Amino acid sequence: MVEIRHLKLITTIHKAGSLSEAAKVLHLTPSALSHQLKQLESSLDTAIFYRTNNQLLFTPSGKEFLKSAKEILSQLSQMKDRIQDIEEVQLEKYIHGFSQEETRRLYDQASSIEQFLHWDSTWPDDSLILEAGCGVGAQTKIIAPKNPNSKFIAVDLSEKSLKQAASSIQELDIKNVVFQKADIKKLPYADNHFDHVFVCFVLEHVSQPIQVLKELKRVLKTGGTITVIEGDHGSTYFYPDSVDAQNAIQAQVNLQQQNGGNANIGRSIFPMLQTVDFKDIIVNPRQIYVDESKPKLVEGFIKSTFTAMIKGIAEEAIAKKIISKETMSKGIKDLLQTANGGTFCYTFFKGKGTKS
Template sequence: MDYVHGYSNRENSRLYDQANTLTVLLHQDTVYPPGSRVLEAGCGVGAQTVILSRNSPEASITSIDISDESVEKARLLAKKEGVENADFQVANIFALPYEDETFDHIFICFVLEHLKNPLDALISVKRVLKKEGTITVIEGDHGSSYFYPRSDEALQAIKCLIDIQKLLGGNSLIGREIYPLLNRAGFKNVSVSPRMVYVDSSKPDMVEGFTKNTFTAMVEGVRKQALELKMIDEKTWNKGISDLYRTAGKEGTFCYTFFKGTAIK
């Protein structure tokens, strides 16, 4: 699996900003009962793990990632934040080292978009989920981005991110596919709710945390690949990024939709 955003310190900061900014929107209704066993598949640097732990302090969380480096960073963050109910392990979502029906709940956030075969990943985690256990899947959809002032150059820059992720085998438009994917994987009672982010200058924390430090920073992160692959010329790219920052200005607005799916085995 190729991670389109890379593993730089700036990317780590972006992930932390994203998680903290979107905590209420995405996670306020994710709470697990005391004593339950939860598998967080694809924990990355632990940004979501901290939130899971705070929401469900008496649940036992196993957080896995395929990257040794990310898992180590997740352990350090958890220690810093006082997380005591999460265990971090290096593991492959397609070859989970657990017995059938080990976990009461599965949590997957911002992972399927990076996988060449997300359906196989869902089938894999289903194996280790207990009967009547739940799965929660959260993904964004870059095609849901719209903003003011409108900018063709900004849309071209965003398309570069979408196309590069596709070249790497991922799908940054996967949010709209959560419902059919969960159904195809054999889960029941599938329910998907859109979680829209709307930002204007009356919400300065969201301007900084989402428009600038989450979304625009994510697009900026593929600059080198976009120019090397000649997907866009440098002048258009610079104008597009500048225009994305304009949406964070006094008269700018920005909208984006995440999709949260839940289901039962």
């Protein structure tokens, strides 16, 4: 059975010029590489190379195999690029969108819950820190000034958000951040490049969070840490309770799921970090509890963050028939009702792991 690894094996041997060089490129031992080669030759029932004077010369069958292998690998790579393009277009449709209201909401969200999420967002001086999926820089403008002697590279795929982030950082005269456009699934950085990685409210929107975590781990130095912050809509409860409000929240969970994300991802930070083999993992829940005695949170969290988020997805959820217009309107009204003498609870999860 010819496998993709066999195609890579033969094209790499051709490129590298020898078995030992190819073994280095493929991170294999020379004997593992010879074994794979023998397996391939026996499954094809033909020799790929003439083995003479320690030289590897392609046989006629070997030349044909090499030609086809190059074509197939190139087609595979083109297919990957085309899928990547589709993903980028879909990003433009990610459920919160990139409107002015959403920009405002992200800033309100970050500032209203800063004390809960960021009292411990500090890293040793002189660290190089990657912020993955920085959006409009709502977290960046909190964490960068808290770590004035470290440098941040903040990346996102949305050019529009990056421009907004850069201008808000400039306004605050913050000088230790560089913004770059990059896909967190395929980062343009070498292995072991960053001392630490920070990612907030991003994994909930990607269809393959484990793939993203693997990529973030790749660019992280051994001994470096990853910090992940995510919400979990299943952690929401409030007074007065309302089935319509619960249905409105569930509509966002369902919509996000249809778009490949997971609005209840907070509870899975620990197992996800474990799957990617981070060590010394610690996850703390950061519960936001709001009542009348906390007027800033009533405004900043219940109204401007949480209910604004549900309002922001209402139109799309109704258009996709996930929820009726009536239930959504009543649900939003009931969520706002919790700001008038009621109470509201929501839990964010902040996890940290070390690359060993």
